[in-house]
Amino acid sequence: MPRQTKQEIDDEIVEHAAALFARHGFKDTSVQRIADAAGYSKTGLLHRFPSKEALWDAAVDCCAGAMREVEQMAAAMPGGPERDRAVIQQLVDLALHSPGLASLALSFISRPVEPGRPAEPGRPAEPGRPAEPGRPAEPGRPAEPGRPAEPGRPAEPGRPAEPGRPAEPGGPAEPGEQGQLEGIARPVMTAFGVLPGSTDVGRVVRVIAAAGALAVASVALSSDDNPFHQLRDDAPGQVRDHLVAAIYDALGHPR
Numbered sequence: 001m002p003r004q005t006k007q008e009i010d011d012e013i014v015e016h017a018a019a020l021f022a023r024h025g026f027k028d029t030s031v032q033r034i035a036d037a038a039g040y041s042k043t044g045l046l047h048r049f050p051s052k053e054a055l056w057d058a059a060v061d062c063c064a065g066a067m068r069e070v071e072q073m074a075a076a077m078p079g080g081p082e083r084d085r086a087v088i089q090q091l092v093d094l095a096l097h098s099p100g101l102a103s104l105a106l107s108f109i110s111r112p113v114e115p116g117r118p119a120e121p122g123r124p125a126e127p128g129r130p131a132e133p134g135r136p137a138e139p140g141r142p143a144e145p146g147r148p149a150e151p152g153r154p155a156e157p158g159r160p161a162e163p164g165r166p167a168e169p170g171g172p173a174e175p176g177e178q179g180q181l182e183g184i185a186r187p188v189m190t191a192f193g194v195l196p197g198s199t200d201v202g203r204v205v206r207v208i209a210a211a212g213a214l215a216v217a218s219v220a221l222s223s224d225d226n227p228f229h230q231l232r233d234d235a236p237g238q239v240r241d242h243l244v245a246a247i248y249d250a251l252g253h254p255r
Helices: 006-024 031-038 042-048 052-075 081-097 099-110 175-191 201-221 227-234 236-250
Strands: none
Touching: 006 031, 006 042, 006 052, 006 099, 006 201, 031 042, 031 052, 052 081, 052 099, 052 175, 081 099, 081 201, 081 236, 099 175, 099 201, 201 236, 227 236
């Protein structure tokens, strides 16, 4: 069997990391858990990726790249059922080849962007919110009570993330994560012809529901203890066809 290249090893690690981030979130996914899933020691893993944040960034970058490819493919086709089918087929192929990346990428579509999120670095905090750790409090306001989050650990729920640190997956988007949301969720929605500010409620809801269904299927595909994982190995062609049909149906197209 040919020896894996450095890039292939890194891609495999990132795939395992993405699957765990999608299933458990950033906070509850440890470096040791990723190392165990990838078959490496924690020390060996940290030699390739120096921190959990580095693994998160690598996974998000891969997701963004995959979603840009979907968007570019769709841009060359006129809108309509055939374009929807082509987008679905490419997303399903990603889910079958890299279920961890697919599940993490598609989960971004349903992530809430909270109005009144923490202020961006360099800007004062919003009234009623404590200043971010490491920044002076807004003039006339007391500094945040208590201590800031410890270096190397994510901020507690309900508190701003440390500057430069991604917010926990599954929680409200924070400043450092807003660009990641834009880079992953928007290309998928654009590929389906849903642009920012769309007033077609039915279409928006169906696209979000379809993406969510495929995200759940991707999680099942990446879980060794799920019977669906075995189906993928035993009958990949049938699994692909049924997934494409199910997601296509979710968009409301007649067959």
